[in-house]
Amino acid sequence: MKVRAEWFGGIASLEFPRALVSINRAMMRRLGVAQSERWTGEDPGHLSAPTEVHLVVSRRCGAGCKSCYVDATAQGPALSESQAKRALDALADHGVFHVALGGGEAMDLDYLFELARYARSLGILPNLTTAGLTLTAAQARQCTLFGQINVSVDGVGDAYRQARGFDGFARAQRALELLRAVKKEVGINCVVSRSSFDHLGDVVAFAKRLRLNEVELLRFKPAGRGAATFAEEDLTPQQGRAFYPKARWLTLRHRMRIKLDCSFAPMVFWHRPPLWVARFFGVVGCQGGNLLASVMPDGQLTGCSFGGPAEASIFDRQATQRALDHGFGAFRDYAQKAPEPCRSCTYLSLCNGGCRVVAQARGDWWQPDPGCPKVQEHQGASFRPAAA
């Protein structure tokens, strides 16, 4: 069982059940870690390194989804195999537990499975997101190398075409069936937009029918090609308020594990779940530069795949260490600078003000997430989403 020391004690990574468990120093000692240099001094206020990193291996993809958040194209840049392996070496040095391989279409890279094997050899669990449009049975069999694999399905049937701009649903379904035939940890990623909101139940029912293990609902983000349509596709205030009850209902109705991405945290916390329960189960908002970071196709380390400054090159060991120790201020400093209504919000320490990328798209990186119902109430009943 792998453990990484942190100021409060440490984080243990379990293979079964798959989990990252935060434990205190006494528990670390019980597990055989008698002392750590991280147990001295004051609480740094952040982890020593992310627990997981999104490795954007390429911006290369021929699908041409109309809202692709990395603006991927058929000729987009990609890390070479040796660069990707060096990035994994660096992440392993810092004790990163998981990587999410994505892009672009990672499946199109001829070194993807070798990269997954290499990650495993370093003790890092590789996970994958794919559109699945070109997945073959032979590729699917190799996908047992990965932990969780999610296929992007933003709607069922014609709703897929409306969301993505082309008819790829049948191919995505075939990919899910091929993957599910060889492993259990297969799920769906579904982007939630104003136009797809009413059809989420169809996606969850579809996942249940294919015996998938989870549906991850991702907020539509104003990044890449999505920036151009964000004003039309951002959730309405009414949808924002109704979203969490809807997700809970779908969980119960279909007995399906539903996960919501970090940018949905304000919509959840507005319903006031018990704070201590949320803290225990790691229900969090923006964790850029803390739990989560990204490595982009040029090797730059960022707090988030969707935005924020480059902090270091992952290939520069010292710069990466400086960034992990003292960088990521664009994300880590929000709670200290938070204006109202975030400043007085009970959930600030978990939510961290919602999505910085959405805030930026609405005019100011440091403003509270304009999609938060509490923020909308604070701004008055006249609130309406502004143009991006």
Added chain:
Amino acid sequence: MKNDVEDRRPRILGVRFGVNPNSSSLGVDTTYLLFGGTAVVAAALFLSAWLRGRKAEPIGKASE
């Protein structure tokens, strides 16, 4: 947190089940929030028992 750190009893401080294949899905697992405090107690007891007797393999440069 300070009290948790200085606590002499081995304790589970939190848990995140599952793994994340996405750029941004570190967020909310609706399953566990549905069951509230009961889920916390059950998870803490289960994980404490699960960890008992296991041997840690430190990773990361400063974990040793």
